[in-house]
Amino acid sequence: NAGVMQNPRHLVRRRGQEARLRCSPMKGHSHVYWYRQLPEEGLKFMVYLQKENIIDESGMPKERFSAEFPKEGPSILRIQQVVRGDSAAYFCASSDRGQGNEQFFGPGTRLTVL
Amino acid sequence: GENVEQHPSTLSVQEGDSAVIKCTYSDSASNYFPWYKQELGKRPQLIIDIRSNVGEKKDQRIAVTLNKTAKHFSLHITETQPEDSAVYFCAASRGSGTYKYIFGTGTRLKVLA
Numbered sequence: 646n647a648g649v650m651q652n653p654r655h656l657v658r659r660r661g662q663e664a665r666l667r668c669s670p671m672k673g674h675s676h677v678y679w680y681r682q683l684p685e686e687g688l689k690f691m692v693y694l695q696k697e698n699i700i701d702e703s704g705m706p707k708e709r710f711s712a713e714f715p716k717e718g719p720s721i722l723r724i725q726q727v728v729r730g731d732s733a734a735y736f737c738a739s740s741d742r743g744q745g746n747e748q749f750f751g752p753g754t755r756l757t758v759l
Numbered sequence: 760g761e762n763v764e765q766h767p768s769t770l771s772v773q774e775g776d777s778a779v780i781k782c783t784y785s786d787s788a789s790n791y792f793p794w795y796k797q798e799l800g801k802r803p804q805l806i807i808d809i810r811s812n813v814g815e816k817k818d819q820r821i822a823v824t825l826n827k828t829a830k831h832f833s834l835h836i837t838e839t840q841p842e843d844s845a846v847y848f849c850a851a852s853r854g855s856g857t858y859k860y861i862f863g864t865g866t867r868l869k870v871l872a
Binding site: 753 | 793803
């Protein structure tokens with residue numbers, strides 16, 4: 646039973662480029678969460694999605710960031726026109742139900758913006 | 760707004776001693792409180808969790824206590840071992856609407872051999 650998969654594991658972008666981060670939840674899980682972890686800091690919630698729906702995007706910057714979780718395929722976190730401050734580890738987590746259930750984390754994507 | 764405070768930020772203990780990490784949450788609608796362990800460069804992994812209808816939960820050397828009235832919950836690790844060295848995060852989550860985790864700022868635990 647494969648866990649949460651994320652790719653790429655490491656991503657290097659130059660300022661102004663686009664970054665696409667992918668997350669495949671655990672089999673049977675329909676809830677996906679994205680968190681950002683800046684170096685030496687805690688995890689900050691960005692967005693919570695269910696299949697084809699954004700449930701809560703209160704932690705996601707209004708500009709340049711978007712997320713989707715289509716009916717088929719992985720969840721995608723997209724960052725347009727990246728800036729140096731976007732450099733961080735981006736973790737995806739999934740759960741099979743929302744309320745009170747463990748979120749299983751992926752290995753993260755480490756984004757470096759040059 | 761929603762906030763989880765975590766203390767201490769760093770903790771050093773001798774091998775075999777106990778370690779206690781404390782968290783306070785602000786959202787009274789929170790009803791699920793997981794604790795995650797994160798080793799350097801790795802993903803966070805759940806070590807124990809507690810729901811609001813329970814005051815205490817134990818799993819071998821790890822225990823968590825919850826005081827709903829005071830909005831406090833704590834992680835207790837007994838008989839610490841060098842492999843317990845990591846960063847520990849507490850989190851709080853609601854039981855309805857959005858199930859996002861609000862994480863504490865983390866505690867870097869160092870167990871000295």
